[in-house]
Structure formats: structure tokens, C-alpha cells
């Protein structure tokens with residue numbers, strides 16, 4: 285193949301990804317209920333932990349609301365990946381993916397377009413939850429740029445994980461099952477972590493898991509950046525986890541996509 | 546370049562680890578510039594064939610070339626030359642009709658401008674201009690079908706696969722869709738169409754193959770197949786099963802095709818309906834058997850199957866033996 289061919293192929297691949305992502309965003313805008321609930325849920329978590337549980341949760345330093353909001357943001361972006369699984373399962377169920385497979389479009393575009401449109405959705409949610417956080421007393425002192433850095437880090441982390449959820453969406457027989465299949469993964473990862481509570485207060489055996497699992501690393505990194513604490517190596521460890529997830533999960537999902545019918 | 550739009554040899558495709566042989570050695574030659582019909586009952590392998598030819602599914606063995614390109618080795622080139630409308634209209638519910646066609650156009654690598662122009666043309670051609678900016682959710686089944694067909698034509702492909710395009714449509718929509726397909730052929734498009742309806746195959750297709758359990762059991766032009774079959778079905782209903790038995794024996798020799806008994810009704814496939822009916826009444830009368838009803842009708846797909854295989858389309862494998870025993874050669 286000539287260079288010119290490569291350039292044109294790359295151009296069309298990007299165009300295909302954009303077409304699919306655009307179509308997903310349109311769907312999101314047309315049926316705003318799914319977006320509304322994707323936003324209401326983390327708001328509930330904010331209110332619940334800020335006002336109901338905060339008195340009984342001990343954290344090492346600072347106010348609980350400052351501890352909580354960075355954690356909720358990380359949790360919310362990971363929950364967003366459930367939407368990736370549901371969206372793909374629905375497309376599969378409705379036969380759209382089958383139709384796409386008979387088109388000369390790039391093989392990677394359906395998955396890339398889906399995961400990218402889900403990042404855009406996550407950005408919207410992050411903005412809203414940041415606003416809600418400020419309204420309930422969240423006062424980060426890390427500065428503007430570290431805050432943006434923290435947001436980019438958690439969006440990237442969630443993006444890499446979402447390839448695993450894409451795999452689940454393609455493996456599930458329907459969208460309800462896809463959703464149910466994500467829970468046993470998502471609950472231990474987000475709750476047995478440093479998102480809501482300090483790991484020191486957990487039973488010893490759980491601490492081993494909670495301390496070393498990727499979501500805690502991401503929550504620690506995001507929290508340190510936002511609040512202006514020393515980040516240690518948490519940012520690097522999070523990036524490594526993200527890269528590892530992408531390298532492992534993206535080919536897995538892509539292979540599944542080729543097989544799915 | 547070959548003169549065939551589709552050439553395939555000995556295609557085998559199984560499902561559930563070989564338990565179901567959806568296609569069991571199918572070979573096809575589809576000439577360019579005409580409608581080629583794939584006729585068969587539920588589960589005969591029509592959709593599987595279309596999915597293999599449109600590169601969605603790979604065959605277990607055998608080779609298939611579409612417009613000269615191998616469907617496995619050169620799938621990319623195949624996808625660039627075909628249009629495909631699946632058995633169930635697969636359009637995106639949440640987009641408008643216009644957006645659906647533009648999306649397929651863009652994914653077929655048309656420029657934005659061309660995709661939009663084609664979308665407007667196709668909406669008009671399929672009578673969807675007024676509905677074009679409405680969400681597909683509000684469309685009727687027939688409208689979805691037309692939209693799906695329209696979207697598959699967006700890049701003006703020289704070869705079109707249509708999987709049961711009129712199943713589930715009312716008679717008027719079916720007529721309309723037939724008209725559209727006829728226009729396409731006039732424009733030089735090759736169409737491979739699957740159907741369960743003999744009438745549809747007869748009206749549209751220049752050549753036909755009949756599939757049953759993943760095998761081709763007959764092929765030819767519609768007139769050839771009908772000649773093989775006879776043109777009219779004569780149905781005689783008797784007062785009792787016993788009479789039907791006797792009556793069947795008496796009229797058997799009026800047809801050289803197998804006769805079919807179901808309950809107290811005996812069916813014969815014949816070439817000249819009225820004359821044979823008159824003769825049948827004479828004979829039955831002479832034998833003093835009571836006739837309850839008599840009907841002449843066009844042969845259906847069931848009759849094709851009966852005549853070709855000795856079993857009707859609904860007959861499952863379990864009942865096959867029982868049913869075959871009721872069929873006897875005249």
C-alpha cells in the first residue's frame with residue numbers, strides 16, 4: 285500500500301469513529317432520561333455521604349466533604365463505563381452491529397466510537413458533579429491546573445477500563461444482563477477502595493485488596509492533585525494500571541467484536 | 546472480470562458445533578443484471594447464505610466470490626460493492642430517517658455532501674420525505690422496511706442483497722416495494738432476493754433456486770419450476786376419511802405428480818384445472834362417493850415443496866416419515 289493509501293485509510297477510520305460517536309451522542313441527547321439518571325445517581329451519593337454518613341466516617345486529615353468529592357468523581361466516571369456495556373449490548377441486540385459489519389467502515393470504529401462518546405458523557409457528568417460538590421462545601425486547594433490534571437487522569441483511567449465493559453456488553457445476551465454483569469465487578473472495585481472511607485479502618489484482609497487495587501490508586505491520585513497533597517507515586521501507578529488495562533482489554537473486546545453476530 | 550455477480554461452490558455452514566447444518570454444500574451462479582431468487586421455508590438457510598455473501602459470517606468450507614472478490618480473503622472489497630437489507634429492518638430507532646441514511650452513507654465513505662444529497666433523493670424515492678425528519682421510533686413496519694432498503698442503496702451498489710424484503714408487509718406495501726425493486730433492475734442493479742413466497746419469486750426473479758434444509762433441491766426459471774410443478778392445485782374434500790381414501794385412489798391417475806392427503810381433503814397438482822375437475826367429479830360420482838367441496842387454486846410454496854420433496858414446509862423431521870407415507874405417486 286502506498287503512503288497516500290495509508291493516509292486516506294486513516295482519514296476514513298477517524299471519520300467512521302466520529303460518525304459512530306456522533307450517533308451515540310445524538311441518542312444520548314434524544315433520550316435524555318439515561319443521562320439524567322446518570323447524573324442523579326452520583327448526586328444522591330454526594331448527598332448521602334455528605335449529610336448521612338459523614339459524621340461516622342473517620343478520615344486522616346481535613347474535612348470529609350473534601351475527601352469525598354474527588355472519590356465520588358472517580359466512582360462516577362467508572363460507573364459511566366456501565367453505559368458502554370449497555371450501549372453495545374443494545375446495538376448488538378437490535379442488529380445494528382450486524383448491519384455495520386456488512387459496511388466498508390473501519391472494523392475498530394464501533395468500539396472506538398462508543399468508548400469515545402462515553403468519555404464525552406463522562407465529561408458532562410464531571411462538570412455537573414464538580415458544581416454540586418462546590419454547592420455542598422467542597423473547597424479544593426490544589427489549584428486550577430492540578431484540578432484539570434486530576435480530571436484528565438480519571439477520565440483516562442475510566443476510558444481504559446471501559447474496554448473491559450465493552451467486552452461485557454458484547455458477550456451479554458441482552459442489555460439487562462449486560463448491566464447486571466457489570467455489578468459484581470464495579471461494586472468491589474469502587475466500595476472496597478479509598479473512594480468513600482479511609483482504608484485503615486477496614487479489616488486487615490480487606491486492606492490488602494483495597495490498598496492495592498487500581499481504583500484506590502486512582503482515587504488517591506485524584507484526591508492528592510485536587511487537594512494539593514503530595515501525590516507520591518499514585519499518578520504513575522494509576523497511569524500504569526490504565527495502560528495495562530487498555531493493552532489487555534482493548535484486544536479482548538476487539539476480538540469479541542469480530543466474533544459477535 | 547466474470548459475468549457472474551455471485552459465484553459460490555459447496556458452501557457449508559454449521560451452527561452449535563455442527564449440530565445444525567444451516568448450509569449443506571450450496572453452489573450458486575448469479576448472473577449480473579437480474580433478480581435472482583432464493584426460495585425456501587423457515588430455517589432452510591436463506592439468511593445464512595445472505596450473511597455469508599455479505600461477509601457477516603464466514604463459511605466453514607467452500608468458496609464464494611462476490612463481484613469477483615473472495616468473501617473471506619477480500620471481504621473489504623466485497624463490502625465496498627454491495628448493499629444489504631437484512632431480514633429485520635435494522636435502522637436506528639433514535640435517529641431520524643434522514644440521519645439514518647446519512648449515517649450509512651458516511652460509513653460507506655461518501656462525502657458529507659453526497660450522503661445528504663442521496664438521503665434526500667432516497668427519502669423522496671421511497672415516499673418518506675414527509676417523515677424524513679421524524680424519529681424512526683414513530684415509523685410503521687412498512688416505513689422502516691423502506692428506510693432500510695433506501696439506506697442500503699445510498700452508495701448505489703451494483704449488487705444488492707435483500708433478505709425477505711416483503712415479509713410482514715400489507716399487500717399494498719408489498720406491491721409498492723416490488724415496483725421499487727423492478728425500477729432498480731431497470732437501472733442495471735443485480736439483486737439477490739430471498740423469499741418464502743412463490744408469488745414474489747415468480748413476479749421478480751428471472752432465476753430461482755429452492756432451498757430446503759440447507760440444500761438446493763431445485764433450480765431454474767419460474768416457468769420451468771412451475772412446469773415441473775403443474776399450474777393448478779385441485780382440492781377435493783370428502784365427507785369422511787374413508788371416502789377420502791377411496792376418492793384419492795380413483796383420481797390419482799389424473800395427475801402425474803404426487804397427490805397429498807390431509808384429513809378428508811385430497812390435493813392434486815394438475816395442468817388444466819377445469820377439465821381435470823370435471824373428470825374427477827365424473828369418476829367420484831360413478832363410484833357413488835359423496836363430495837363435500839371442490840376448489841381450484843394457484844400452487845403455493847407448500848405445493849412446490851410437496852411436489853419437490855414429498856413433504857410440506859411445516860413438516861418437521863419428526864413427522865416426516867408419517868407424512869411421506871401419505872404421499873403416493875400416481
Ligand SMILES: Nc1ncnc2c1ncn2[C@@H]1O[C@H](COP(=O)(O)OP(=O)(O)OP(=O)(O)O)[C@@H](O)[C@H]1O
Nearest residue numbers: 560561565567585586587588589590591592593594
Ligand atoms: N446464529 C445461529 N446460531 C444457531 N443456529 C443458527 C444461527 N443462525 C441460523 N441458525 C440455524 O440455521 C438454520 C438456518 O437458518 P436461517 O436463518 O439461515 O434460515 P432462513 O431460511 O433464513 O429462515 P427464515 O425464513 O425463518 O428467516 C436454522 O435451523 C437456524 O436455527
Ligand SMILES: [Mg+2]
Nearest residue numbers: 591592593632
Ligand atoms: Mg431468514
